[in-house]
Amino acid sequence: MIPPSFDYHSPRSIAEALSLLSSLGSDAKLLAGGHSLLPMMKLRFAQPAHLIDLNRISELRGIREEGGSLVIGAMTTEAELLASPAVRNKMPLLAEGVASIADPQVRYKGTIGGDISHADPGNDHPALMMALDASFVLTGPKGPRTVKGDGYFLGLYSTQLAADEILTQIRIPIPAAGSGWSYQKLKRKSGDFATAATAVLLQMQGANVARAAVALTNAGATAMRARAAESSLVGKPINEATLADAARLAMSICEPTADQRGDVAYKTAMCGEMTRRALQTAAARAQG
Amino acid sequence: MAKVHSVSFKLNGRDVAVEVEARELLIHTLRDRLAHTGAHIGCETSHCGACTVDCNGMSVKSCTVLTVQCDGAQVLTVEGLERGGALHALQQAFHEEHGLQCGYCTPGMLMRAYRLLQENPNPSEQEIRYGLAGNLCRCTGYQNIVKAIQYAAAKLNGVPFQEAAE
Numbered sequence: 001m002i003p004p005s006f007d008y009h010s011p012r013s014i015a016e017a018l019s020l021l022s023s024l025g026s027d028a029k030l031l032a033g034g035h036s037l038l039p040m041m042k043l044r045f046a047q048p049a050h051l052i053d054l055n056r057i058s059e060l061r062g063i064r065e066e067g068g069s070l071v072i073g074a075m076t077t078e079a080e081l082l083a084s085p086a087v088r089n090k091m092p093l094l095a096e097g098v099a100s101i102a103d104p105q106v107r108y109k110g111t112i113g114g115d116i117s118h119a120d121p122g123n124d125h126p127a128l129m130m131a132l133d134a135s136f137v138l139t140g141p142k143g144p145r146t147v148k149g150d151g152y153f154l155g156l157y158s159t160q161l162a163a164d165e166i167l168t169q170i171r172i173p174i175p176a177a178g179s180g181w182s183y184q185k186l187k188r189k190s191g192d193f194a195t196a197a198t199a200v201l202l203q204m205q206g207a208n209v210a211r212a213a214v215a216l217t218n219a220g221a222t223a224m225r226a227r228a229a230e231s232s233l234v235g236k237p238i239n240e241a242t243l244a245d246a247a248r249l250a251m252s253i254c255e256p257t258a259d260q261r262g263d264v265a266y267k268t269a270m271c272g273e274m275t276r277r278a279l280q281t282a283a284a285r286a287q288g
Numbered sequence: 289m290a291k292v293h294s295v296s297f298k299l300n301g302r303d304v305a306v307e308v309e310a311r312e313l314l315i316h317t318l319r320d321r322l323a324h325t326g327a328h329i330g331c332e333t334s335h336c337g338a339c340t341v342d343c344n345g346m347s348v349k350s351c352t353v354l355t356v357q358c359d360g361a362q363v364l365t366v367e368g369l370e371r372g373g374a375l376h377a378l379q380q381a382f383h384e385e386h387g388l389q390c391g392y393c394t395p396g397m398l399m400r401a402y403r404l405l406q407e408n409p410n411p412s413e414q415e416i417r418y419g420l421a422g423n424l425c426r427c428t429g430y431q432n433i434v435k436a437i438q439y440a441a442a443k444l445n446g447v448p449f450q451e452a453a454e
Contacts (some may be wrong), residue, residue, distance in 0.1 A: 002311055005311055034353070035352055038354070039333055051310070105334075105400070105422040106422060108347060108348060191335065
């Protein structure tokens with residue numbers, strides 16, 4: 001399988017990429033790691049006339065700490081995230097989520113920005129970003145603007161990114177010390193998309209939950225926060241009763257698509273189970 | 289007529305230059321233009337790993353990389369593993385430990401194992417299995433593939449190979 005013909009552009013700076021994007025218009029697609037776009041092009045699900053390859057723009061790569069946040073270049077690869085001591089030590093939820101993405105070869109090429117902006121509900125970064133309260137820097141001809149991760153995803157493959165913008169940076173506040181975390185992902189085999197997955201970031205105060213962030217992967221057209229589940233836990237301990245309640249509330253917002261990974265009832269039930277396990281694991285890791 | 293790009297890269301240490309359309313995939317350039325047929329075409333959807341080669345120090349599925357992206361790259365394929373007629377420790381190990389049956393996945397397994405051992409010279413069994421998750425063996429001969437990589441790691445580290453108790 002060979003993709004349809006296209007013109008290839010390899011800009012060296014964000015400014016050059018933006019100018020290409022403006023002049024080529026809607027016939028152009030941005031190429032990040034290529035492990036979603038190139039397969040889609042082989043299958044003729046996408047037939048862009050132009051590819052703007054972002055791989056040679058060094059200002060889009062790298063991880064740095066800045067004012068209590070990690071600032072991650074959108075073209076930073078999953079392998080670079082996994083290898084980063086800052087991510088491992090300060091943002092273990094992100095490290096755990098990334099380790100569950102695809103396989104080593106895909107993680108060498110796949111990027112955090114590509115995974116986010118492709119907005120496939122089966123991608124893992126959207127829910128991780130929501131649980132971590134990330135913001136995205138979108139850069140267009142008029143300069144950068146910052147939007148919240150929660151609200152960025154509008155629908156299947158659809159985000160707030162405008163046609164003349166590039167996602168350039170991901171900014172994630174470093175969770176408070178002692179936070180518990182977990183990304184529980186059910187998949188049929190290594191490398192598969194999630195049948196269901198839940199990201200949890202938890203802060204405890206003594207035996208009770210002070211704050212919970214719960215976000216769901218592949219449970220609907222986009223990743224989503226399970227807000228009712230989150231608020232049901234605040235001020236309460238994690239036990240069988242509160243876990244069952246939170247899982248039930250997470251399931252109540254699920255609208256998964258039936259496919260070879262399961263029917264709607266099974267996927268919904270698995271979302272509840274992943275939510276229960278993620279909360280339980282996060283609570284065990286939290287220090288109140 | 290689509291535009292043709294001149295692309296130069298190092299293939300197993302040797303300079304090569306090709307003229308390709310932007311849509312040409314690295315696996316096709318290697319096999320059809322450069323007569324390097326070691327990397328195999330399996331699924332063509334970046335699942336199976338049969339087309340795995342090493343590019344700039346990364347294991348990549350060459351069915352999902354455009355040749356035009358490899359300008360200036362260092363590409364290593366299974367043909368480049370042996371040195372001066374001597375098999376690489378990994379190749380020797382796959383032979384000794386019966387790490388292949390039909391052999392179709394083997395070039396991809398070897399190239400992925402090569403990078404894994406560069407990054408982690410003494411991996412645990414679990415690390416080997418996690419590190420090879422992107423390579424499928426349809427003969428399901430994983431047990432001996434893992435053993436072969438442990439054997440090669442031991443040899444490269446200059447320690448005797450100790451087979452784990454069953």
